[in-house]
Amino acid sequence: MSESERTRYGLDTAPRRPIAVIGLACRLPGAPDPDGLWRLLRAGESAVRRTPADRMRLAGASLEDAAGDDVPRWGGFLEEVDRFDAGFFGVSPREADAMDPQQRLVLELAWEALEDARIIPDRLGSTSTGVFIGAAHDDYATVLHGLGPESVTHQSLTGTHRAIIANRLSYLLGLRGPSITLDSAQSSSLVALHLACESLRCGDSDVAIAGGVNLQLSPDSSLFPHRFGALSPDGRCYTFDARANGYVRGEGGGLVVLKPLDLALADGDPIRAVIRGSAVNNDGGGDTLTSPEPRAQEDVIRRALRHAGAAPRDIQYVELHGTGTPVGDPVEAAALGAVLGAGRSADEQVRVGSVKTNVGHLEGAAGIASLLKTVLALQHRELPPSLNYETPNPDIPLDAYRLRVQDAVGPWPRPELPLMAGVSSFGMGGTNAHVVLEEAPVLPQPGTGRGDAVPVFASGGVVPWVVSGRGGEGLAGQAGRLGSFVESAGEDVRPVDVAWSLAATRSAFENRAVVLGVQGDELAAGLGALASGEVIGAGVVRGRVAQVGDGPVFVFPxxxxxxxxxxxxxxxxxxxxxxxxxxxxxxxxxxxxxxx
Known part of the structure; x- marks a missing residue:
């Protein structure tokens, strides 16, 4: 890495050690993974819909009975939150029944995020890997309480205790780093990310998994924010718009895998973005317990910039907390204007937007949804639109603040400069978090990672694609997913790259298969046969191992x-x-x- 790049990323001079984002995973409304989220964002689509029937009646109570007819029946919802492959994670069916689906979702997302980071999950045992999860609700416990004392089992305590959301992941993978579930209301997941970065900087963690989760499982859970006056009767977030009248609830989760930037560069990790700095504070008491305080929001942004070693004019985009509430939006805009708008000319406006307009307000997981959107915008070097914006809120003088709502797909304002963005998340009790992100460094040649100097197979010859799963259905499912990826990627797929990733960055389970071929279409045909259970040809070998070995062995007897x-x-x-x-x-x- 050149000296200029080391200076740019603050490896030698920044007050805080920069942190690399090396893996992503999410399950959000209308977006089953990060690629799906980017498609949703770029297309300017909303995943908000009417409350589905399976959420209208739970634990013997209907939404009408529990919350009344006046509660807005809109939200961003996931499909099939009751589905879980317990056997894959070594969880018994009885224990799986007692587990909060938020625990299940975090296990799934963590596995996906680690694989995205090219880290084999089951090799992390006994390492100082930290887990930091934001979660503000425990609806599943409410549902079980509604079923009466007879519903409580031996596993109910661990199944519904919020601390176990993080602890179960640490237990599953045998992790020795910090393991924390935290609740700072709506800022929970971004505060979790901040603590994860600090843990990496002080050496408590070598790798960290951070994010948040939020599921709407109780039919009366929307009654509380509705009676508080926070929900939009229209079922829309009108962020910074004159129609702003509250937010719509959303659910889902997201996780990132983090590592100090210098170590990620040395290990050849896939770097998605760089966390230059972050800060957390509390407003210390506004007009009321839940009233946002502009000076506190200004302070947390200034602190994050100082920790990042960045100037206000370096920031080109801010992903807002942006709930679309009549009180919150003007305060947030004023704080941004005071910190980032000062000294800018009229044509240097900071672009702003809110992912809540696409998927709803994920409450305890809202901050990680915002961060994921911003990481993707940095990766693609493009800004997606913020929805439901037509007429500026009359209480927000955007021109004076040097702010502009990003209401259409477009380039970054100054793409010739290093792209840098801010992400805000504020809790109703006054706990504020702000993160400063920068695009990943452009490396002269991608590393193969984990010390591999060259790929095992040279490009152009026969390559093996190794696939494995727990059970025959798991093996077929993995083959099907890989086949879908190959089909969607088309000519961008280099068989040798896929072969290396499958062999070097994926867990090897007992049910295994190898698909042999030269061209992508030849290999895809073998995957299709494997996925559908058709007669296996000469190019596909399938079997089951009794014991997992340490690596490949060639035997010439x-x-x-x-x-x-x-x-x-x-x-x-x-x-x-x-x-x-x-x-x-x-x-x-x-x-x-x-x-x-």
Missing amino acids: GQGAQWVGMGRELWDVSPVFAASMEACEAALAPYVGWSL
Whole structure:
């Protein structure tokens, strides 16, 4: 890394050690993964809908009975939150029944985020990996209480205790770092991210998993924010718009995998974005307990900038807390204007937007949804639109604040400069968080990661795609998912890259298969056969192992199965195999009169 880049990312001078975001995972309304989230955002679509029937009646109570007819029946909802592959995570069916679906969702997201970071989850045991999860509600406990004392089992305490959302993940993977579920109301997940960064900086964690989760499972859970006056009767978030009248609830979760930037660079990790700095404070008492205080919001933004070693004019975009409430929006805009707008010319406006207009307000997981949106915007070097914006709120003088709502897909204002953004999240009790993000460094050549100097197979020859799963259905499902990826990626797929990733960055389970081929379409056909259970041809080998080994082994038994030139093709296409054979030849040379 050049000296100028080291200076740019503050590796030597920033007050806070920069943190790399190396893995992403999310399950949000209308977006089952980060790619789906970007498609939703870029298309300017809303995933808010009428409350589905399965949420209208739970635990024997209907929404009308529990909350009354006047509660807005809109929200951003996930599909099939009751579904969970308990066997994959080693959880018994009885314990799975007692587990809060928020616990289940965090296990799933963590596995996906670690795989996205090219970290094999089951190799993290006994490492100082920290888990920091924001969660503000425990609706599942409310549902169980509604069923009466007979619903309480031996597993109910751990199944419904909010602390176990983080602790269960640490237990599953055998992690020794901090394991914390925290609740600071709506800012919970961004505060969790801040604490994760601080844990990495002080050395308590070597790697951290951070984010938040929020599910609406109790039919009366919307009654509280409705009676408080927070919900929009229209079921829309009109962020910074004159129609702002409250927010619409959303559910889902998101996690990121974090690592100090210098270590991520050294290890060749896939860097999605860089957390330059972050800060957390409390407003210390506004007009009321829940009234936002502008000076406190100004202070948390200034602190985050100072920790990042960044100037206000470096920020090109801010992902707002942006709930669309008549009180909150003007205060947030005023704080941004005071910190970021000062000294800017009229044509240097800070772009702003809110993911809540797409998926609703995820409450305890709202901050991580905002952060994921911003990371994707940095990666794609494009700003997606903030929805439901037509007429500026008359209490927000955008021009004077040097702010502009990003209401259409477009480029960053100054793409020739390093892209830098802020993310805000505020809790109703006054706990505020702000994070400063920068785009990932452009490296001259992507590393293969984890110390692998060269891929096992050279491009252009026959390559193996190894697939595994827990059980036959799991194996078929993995083959189907990989096949869908290959189909959607098209010509962008390099078979050798996929082969390396499958062999080096995925857990190996007992049910396994290898698909052999040269071209992507040939390999995709083998995956299709494997996924559908068709007759397996010569290009697909399937089986089950009794015990997981430490790595691949080549065996040449010398019992008559050998032939002239055996291994020559492998020598030609596999640099690793060739290097090993050359080392063997050098070792044998003093003792034999022939060459391998």
